[in-house]
Each structure stands twice: as C-alpha cells, then as structure tokens.
Amino acid sequence: MIAAPAWVPLKAMRGRLATTFIVTWLRDILCELATTPSVVLRGLSPWTLAVTVTGEPRILDVMLAQFPEQQFLAATAPSVALDAWEPVFPFMSPEQVRGLELDGRRDIWSLAVIAIELLTGTRMFRGAAAFDILDAVRSQEVVLPPLHPPAVVRVFEAMLSRELATRPTAAEVVTMIERDLQLWSPAQMFAEVQRIAPDEAKVAIEYGY
Numbered sequence: 001m002i003a004a005p006a007w008v009p010l011k012a013m014r015g016r017l018a019t020t021f022i023v024t025w026l027r028d029i030l031c032e033l034a035t036t037p038s039v040v041l042r043g044l045s046p047w048t049l050a051v052t053v054t055g056e057p058r059i060l061d062v063m064l065a066q067f068p069e070q071q072f073l074a075a076t077a078p079s080v081a082l083d084a085w086e087p088v089f090p091f092m093s094p095e096q097v098r099g100l101e102l103d104g105r106r107d108i109w110s111l112a113v114i115a116i117e118l119l120t121g122t123r124m125f126r127g128a129a130a131f132d133i134l135d136a137v138r139s140q141e142v143v144l145p146p147l148h149p150p151a152v153v154r155v156f157e158a159m160l161s162r163e164l165a166t167r168p169t170a171a172e173v174v175t176m177i178e179r180d181l182q183l184w185s186p187a188q189m190f191a192e193v194q195r196i197a198p199d200e201a202k203v204a205i206e207y208g209y
Contacts, residue, residue, distance in 0.1 A: 015121020055189025112159035
C-alpha cells in the first residue's frame with residue numbers, strides 16, 4: 001500500500017481520466033466495500049475520495065463518510081447555505097434523501113454518480129438550492145451520457161437502479177466489471193496518474209513509492 005502524501009484527490013481529476021482508469025479504480029474500491037457489506041459510507045463524494053499514484057482508492061474524510069443522519073436532515077433547512085453541503089447532496093442515494101433505512105447498496109449509487117462525474121466532468125444532479133438538488137436525486141430521470149464501451153453504460157445502469165431491491169451489491173458489481181470490461185495493471189494506472197498529476201507522481205518516484 002502507498003503511504004500519504006502519494007495520492008491525488010479525485011475532484012482535481014474530473015473529466016480528465018481514461019474510462020479504463022475509472023473502471024479499474026471503481027472495481028478496486030468495490031472490492032474493499034464487498035468485504036464489509038454492513039458498512040455504509042454516507043458521505044462519499046469526489047471531495048472525500050482520492051487515488052494513490054498507482055490507482056489504489058483512498059477515503060480521505062472518515063468523519064464526513066460517517067456523517068450522523070440527523071445532521072443530514074438538519075442541513076435541508078432553508079437557512080443552511082448550499083455551499084456547506086455541496087460535497088454531499090448531489091451524491092446521496094434516493095433512499096437516503098427519503099430518510100429510509102440504508103445498507104451498503106446506498107454506496108453503490110453514490111459511486112456510480114461519482115464515477116460518471118469523473119468521466120464527464122459534469123454533475124448528474126444539480127439545482128439552484130439544496131432542496132432542488134435533493135428533489136433531483138429523489139425523482140429526476142437518470143439519463144446516462146454516451147460512454148464507451150457500451151458495457152460501462154450497463155454497469156452504471158445497474159448501479160443506478162432507483163429500487164434498492166434491484167440494485168446490485170458491491171460484490172455483484174465487481175463480477176460485472178471483471179466479466180465485461182477491460183482493466184488496467186498497476187503500471188498502466190501509474191502512467192495515467194503521471195499524465196494527469198505529474199507533480200504527485202514525481203514525488204512518489206523520488207520517495208520510492
């Protein structure tokens with residue numbers, strides 16, 4: 001494993017990463033989540049996720065990832081500034097917005113939304129105010145952008161099922177990815193980070209990571 005600070009925040013790489021990089025990163029983080037299916041990381045967003053110089057996933061903000069449910073609900077008050085909650089609301093799952101019981105499949109939705117934003121540089125669920133964003137997450141039709149190969153679209157469609165009962169688990173998504181999509185080696189992942197974040201990669205090389 002690579003020690004800090006040899007990692008790059010994903011928010012700095014939106015719209016600049018190859019599809020296979022994102023698919024490989026997604027498979028790796030889902031493999032980790034599959035080992036702890038009872039854990040729910042409620043605050044996943046590009047602000048709380050990073051990647052090491054060899055493409056390994058990192059969760060940067062454990063406090064945000066385990067945010068108390070009542071504070072999510074309090075944040076919907078009109079007096080709360082949107083900027084304070086922007087890292088969270090667009091990536092919440094529909095059942096989380098509705099205040100329903102959560103399980104690990106909540107994170108499947110969030111990771112799909114994050115991955116699509118990383119690929120396209122465009123946010124899926126937007127609004128002028130916090131309530132607008134929450135309403136979009138709760139009811140807006142999910143329209144995926146054109147992505148290649150088509151198998152990527154099929155994986156995201158499954159991950160973004162609004163019905164929790166039909167949304168796959170982390171282990172099931174891993175199976176889909178490994179069966180249908182090309183994955184990169186650590187060397188290929190490192191080469192992509194060198195392309196996108198050469199300064200961080202240079203530090204990693206100097207320190208022998």
